[in-house]
Amino acid sequence: MSASGTARVALLVDGENVSSGYAGKLLSEAAQHGCVTIKRVYGNAARVPGWDAAPGLRLVHAGQGKNAADLLLTIEAMQIFHDAQADVFVIASSDGDFSHLATHLRERGVLVIGAGEGKAPETFRKSCSLWVRIEAKSTEIDKAIAHVFSIMPDGLSIGQVNPEIRKRHAITLADVAEKSWRKYFEARPKLYAITGAGPQTRISLL
Template structure:
């Protein structure tokens, strides 16, 4: 028996997995519910570089290899294909990359509603290209706890020049997500949670 109250599956959720951390998976699904049932839920990126999207419930990870901009291109191709298929009425583009403003504009010209979801750093041009926009915002304390938990996994600490690539891969966190202008300033401000030892390139960060 068909459930007459079930939402019509006419929305595509397309995620730039190399730009948005999988920690936002739940938030994107929740935001998507307002547009109707999700026919397509895909995240795009190099599966060897992005963590968590392959485990996000209901989201299919599309492995796009290591080519430059390959994730962006694959996402855009799928969006155009879905538009012409006639099966999708609304699109949700999840990224903070301003290059997707062109795709959002194209989809709107085709008569689709486009919800953009991204971080606060997303360019204004991309936001205005979408029908609606939602900003992903992490509370500073939540972000700090995630960083602390991740660095506690580094037995014996981690060299400061390894912090950025480690947290980018594991959490999708970069300096642009922080108020501080450098990782050193971030750790110095939180001396109750981290110990800084050594100098220059041999500076080592240890989580308490």
């Protein structure tokens, strides 16, 4: 605890798994449990659009290695624990690989709050002391995707869709219900025109 008796909270975000659009919600949730003294986002800086501009959060570049962000978040979480820098941990991710970290901290008497989307596996949710579901409204996501195409009069090739939408609105395929971008657009025939096949597929707004 801090000198004032207020719990110190560490907010650790898997930036490659959680959209920067949730920054405000995560900060608000963390603040409900005490004074948020550590606010970090982990990921390859080239793959986490929007997080570098999230107010109050420090982006920690994890490099390009496989699972580099997950490993660095875990290492720093344990350092924070052993240095007694926080009483509460908020781990923001929908990745089940953090189940072990959550369990390890909780078994040592730490309050662990997991925050993620509905796709987060049950193993991770149950490994936390508390679980908070963060979810963007589908209508807001649809509106943001349509906005990208509204400023692209010639449309986009299917290969350009993910990087362009991610760059402009930090939205990825994981944020929609469909399993592929083609299926997403096929489910909205009144909004989008689909031409071509395979890599030559092109999407445009009607």
